[in-house]
Amino acid sequence: MAKRIDVTDLNVYYGSFKAVEGVSMTVEPRSVTAFIGPSGCGKSTFLRTLNRMHEVIPGGRVEGKVMLDDQDLYAPSMDPVTVRRTIGMVFQRPNPFPTMSIYDNVAAGLRLNGVKNKKTLDGIVESSLKGANLWTEVKDRLNKPGAGLSGGQQQRLCIARAIAVQPQVLLMDEPCSALDPISTLAIEDLINELKSEFTIVIVTHNMQQAARVSDRTAFFNLKATGEPGRLIEIDDTTRIFNNPSEQSTEDYISGRFG
Amino acid sequence: MSAITDERRPDDASVPDDATPPGGRQGRDALRQMGSPHRARNVKDVIARVVMWFCFFLAMIPLVWILWTVISKGAHLLGSMEWWTGNQRNINSDDAGGGARHAIEGTLQMVGMTALIAVPIGIFTAVYLVEYGRGKLARAISFTVDILSGVPSIVAALFIYAVWVTTFGLSRSGFAAALALVLLMIPVVVRSTEEMLKLVPNELREAAYALGVPKWVTVVKVVLRTAFSGIITGVLLGIARVMGETAPLLILAPYTKNFQRDLFNGNFPTLPMMINQDRGDFALATAAERMWAAALTLIILVLLLNIIGRVIAYFGSVKK
Ligand SMILES: Nc1ncnc2c1ncn2[C@@H]1O[C@H](COP(=O)(O)OP(=O)(O)OP(=O)(O)O)[C@@H](O)[C@H]1O
Numbered sequence: 418m419a420k421r422i423d424v425t426d427l428n429v430y431y432g433s434f435k436a437v438e439g440v441s442m443t444v445e446p447r448s449v450t451a452f453i454g455p456s457g458c459g460k461s462t463f464l465r466t467l468n469r470m471h472e473v474i475p476g477g478r479v480e481g482k483v484m485l486d487d488q489d490l491y492a493p494s495m496d497p498v499t500v501r502r503t504i505g506m507v508f509q510r511p512n513p514f515p516t517m518s519i520y521d522n523v524a525a526g527l528r529l530n531g532v533k534n535k536k537t538l539d540g541i542v543e544s545s546l547k548g549a550n551l552w553t554e555v556k557d558r559l560n561k562p563g564a565g566l567s568g569g570q571q572q573r574l575c576i577a578r579a580i581a582v583q584p585q586v587l588l589m590d591e592p593c594s595a596l597d598p599i600s601t602l603a604i605e606d607l608i609n610e611l612k613s614e615f616t617i618v619i620v621t622h623n624m625q626q627a628a629r630v631s632d633r634t635a636f637f638n639l640k641a642t643g644e645p646g647r648l649i650e651i652d653d654t655t656r657i658f659n660n661p662s663e664q665s666t667e668d669y670i671s672g673r674f675g
Numbered sequence: 676m677s678a679i680t681d682e683r684r685p686d687d688a689s690v691p692d693d694a695t696p697p698g699g700r701q702g703r704d705a706l707r708q709m710g711s712p713h714r715a716r717n718v719k720d721v722i723a724r725v726v727m728w729f730c731f732f733l734a735m736i737p738l739v740w741i742l743w744t745v746i747s748k749g750a751h752l753l754g755s756m757e758w759w760t761g762n763q764r765n766i767n768s769d770d771a772g773g774g775a776r777h778a779i780e781g782t783l784q785m786v787g788m789t790a791l792i793a794v795p796i797g798i799f800t801a802v803y804l805v806e807y808g809r810g811k812l813a814r815a816i817s818f819t820v821d822i823l824s825g826v827p828s829i830v831a832a833l834f835i836y837a838v839w840v841t842t843f844g845l846s847r848s849g850f851a852a853a854l855a856l857v858l859l860m861i862p863v864v865v866r867s868t869e870e871m872l873k874l875v876p877n878e879l880r881e882a883a884y885a886l887g888v889p890k891w892v893t894v895v896k897v898v899l900r901t902a903f904s905g906i907i908t909g910v911l912l913g914i915a916r917v918m919g920e921t922a923p924l925l926i927l928a929p930y931t932k933n934f935q936r937d938l939f940n941g942n943f944p945t946l947p948m949m950i951n952q953d954r955g956d957f958a959l960a961t962a963a964e965r966m967w968a969a970a971l972t973l974i975i976l977v978l979l980l981n982i983i984g985r986v987i988a989y990f991g992s993v994k995k
């Protein structure tokens with residue numbers, strides 16, 4: 418299931434503004450990679466290039482190479498829709514479809530792509546909700562609107578929705594920043610379970626969270642506002658937090674700036 | 676009022692002492708001194724309220740007056756069965772009563788045809804403008820819609836007359852009038868649909884894309900679905916808007932007192948034209964009373980559409 422991502426020399430633009438410059442990294446399969454760094458350094462921007470969501474923004478374009486195992490994601494023959502089915506995404510703010518029930522939300526990715534078989538859908542909805550640790554809380558009200566859940570439940574619903582299309586990789590952009598500590602813990606536990614099946618990349622502002630959930634950590638930084646963000650270093654999480662090779666990483670982690 | 680304002684003050688004081696507020700210590704002292712202007716603010720508040728209520732009542736006067744006139748002069752005809760079932764055939768101006776069924780049916784049929792043409796065009800245009808349109812073409816279309824929404828109804832009618840009757844040599848008919856109404860309705864549908872589509876949060880589109888859903892499916896199944904009740908409301912309000920249009924009917928659809936269900940041939944009965952017909956013999960009490968009754972009927976139709984629109988908006992809106 419899970420796949421490796423190899424990024425080489427990636428530049429990311431918004432129109433003429435270069436937001437991210439020269440990123441090369443490898444994201445290991447079946448592991449959690451955390452992105453940390455000060456606000457505006459391009460973590461979200463870079464994350465969105467990994468499943469070609471960046472080009473949805475008018476003027477958004479990318480230079481460089483992103484490989485998923487041996488597939489070039491930015492090859493001209495590559496359909497961005499296929500890429501996004503393979504690499505799912507969870508957003509900062511929970512965004513269930515407001516017109517759909519809990520069941521329909523989870524089934525949405527499959528239904529909108531033409532899967533109609535009720536049995537198949539039932540099975541996938543149940544396993545996805547179980548996978549997202551939400552099943553016991555919602556199994557009696559699958560037909561109630563998804564927007565009626567609590568924020569933390571909504572976020573887990575969004576995770577269930579993302580894993581229901583059975584992606585290889587799951588990207589998460591600050592998935593806990595709108596949640597209370599309990600829901601945050603629930604999602605962190607979930608990430609720990611999911612990593613046996615998926616390759617996970619998570620952006621977070623919370624150092625403890627990065628330290629708790631991730632196997633590897635990438636630190637991004639930018640020289641000054643208006644300058645493009647860069648990858649400073651990526652290494653095992655324990656190493657980044659205890660003995661980073663760059664001074665700026667240590668400064669950031671110990672709270673001396675950013 | 677002042678109690679409420681005063682209650683806010685402990686809030687300022689509750690900033691923990693070790694927290695430095697934005698602007699530093701000086702900033703917080705400035706916050707502490709802010710208590711006094713609330714009296715002046717209350718006075719302004721009261722003045723603003725009085726002015727608003729006054730303007731509201733001013734606006735209500737003509738509305739109530741119109742409704743009162745129409746109801747008091749027209750209501751009693753609406754109580755008869757004949758009004759809702761019959762037509763005006765063989766009823767002269769100085770005869771009392773008769774029915775309005777022919778005109779009610781005609782008006783509904785005509786606006787139905789108008790909606791059938793205008794709604795898809797309007798919705799597709801709005802979808803293009805909001806979801807796909809970039810650059811010159813989109814701006815040109817948007818500009819055209821702006822112009823169209825400023826076209827007086829009589830000009831729209833003359834345009835259709837010039838094309839339909841003068842150029843193609845076709846006869847005046849209910850359908851020709853419906854075409855003129857289409858021109859008037861399209862900008863209403865485009866603008867209201869556009870507003871509704873813009874209200875759909877971008878996050879929902881991104882959520883769908885991130886599931887590997889193609890753009891057009893996202894537009895149909897997520898965006899249009901989310902905006903659905905708002906769009907329907909806009910459409911119904913648009914229909915209500917063209918229902919009372921008279922200039923296109925005067926020019927393109929001559930009145931008949933009889934039932935006429937053929938939109939494409941011959942004269943066509945409608946409520947505004949029935950009103951206009953009886954207005955010609957306003958001096959006769961029999962005609963005047965019919966005129967008010969037809970006016971009231973038209974108001975009721977428009978009102979019903981508005982109510983249906985609101986009900987759909989209420990029940991169709993996203994439930995928590
Ligand atoms: N839609 C956009 N159009 C133009 N510029 C953008 C857009 N989104 C982000 N940027 C710019 O790109 C740079 C990187 O932004 P990005 O959102 O990736 O930062 P981030 O690291 O995710 O920050 P945060 O931690 O606050 O989420 C910033 O300078 C930002 O202003």
Ligand SMILES: [Mg+2]
Pocket residue numbers: 460461462590
């Ligand atoms: Mg971000």
